[in-house]
Amino acid sequence: MNNKKSWSIGKILKEIIIFSVTLFFISTILNYIRAPKLDSNKLPIIKTTLIDGSQFDSSRLSGKPLMINFWGTWCPVCRQEASNIERVSKRYNVLTIAVNSGSDSEIKDWLKRESVNYPVLNDRGGKWAGQFRVNTFPTTFIYDSKGKLKFTESGYSTTAGLLARMKLAQ
Numbered sequence: 001m002n003n004k005k006s007w008s009i010g011k012i013l014k015e016i017i018i019f020s021v022t023l024f025f026i027s028t029i030l031n032y033i034r035a036p037k038l039d040s041n042k043l044p045i046i047k048t049t050l051i052d053g054s055q056f057d058s059s060r061l062s063g064k065p066l067m068i069n070f071w072g073t074w075c076p077v078c079r080q081e082a083s084n085i086e087r088v089s090k091r092y093n094v095l096t097i098a099v100n101s102g103s104d105s106e107i108k109d110w111l112k113r114e115s116v117n118y119p120v121l122n123d124r125g126g127k128w129a130g131q132f133r134v135n136t137f138p139t140t141f142i143y144d145s146k147g148k149l150k151f152t153e154s155g156y157s158t159t160a161g162l163l164a165r166m167k168l169a170q
Contacts, residue, residue, distance in 0.1 A: 094119060
């Protein structure tokens, strides 16, 4: 009598689907647990100079969604996510905040090496990260067109996932 399981394509696909769904639910639960708990779900006023010398003013974005991404040049997951943030920044308003990542020129060098060119605020001392209660990197906040927080993601996010959330925030 042969007790070995016979692996067919159907059984393999079923196992892959079960694994993927399980991984999705675990990831969602972990993301919820790790997400910063903010005092307000309203977009704060952010008026600042970015590392390229341009001015950023969140109050000028009324009627448009905004993605704020906290990252660091020292973060390997942030490096993997950088091209995803770049793609989203081509379609939507994005502000990235580089936390404890060195001087403006060091961050510019990192952006050049990674072939990305999105707006960056240098958060040398972690002031903005503290205000948003960010302690996991990367962390992304997506605000809708009315300035209300719609989504918070901690950890790696795919381009498709970010674009879908931004579309829902319009």
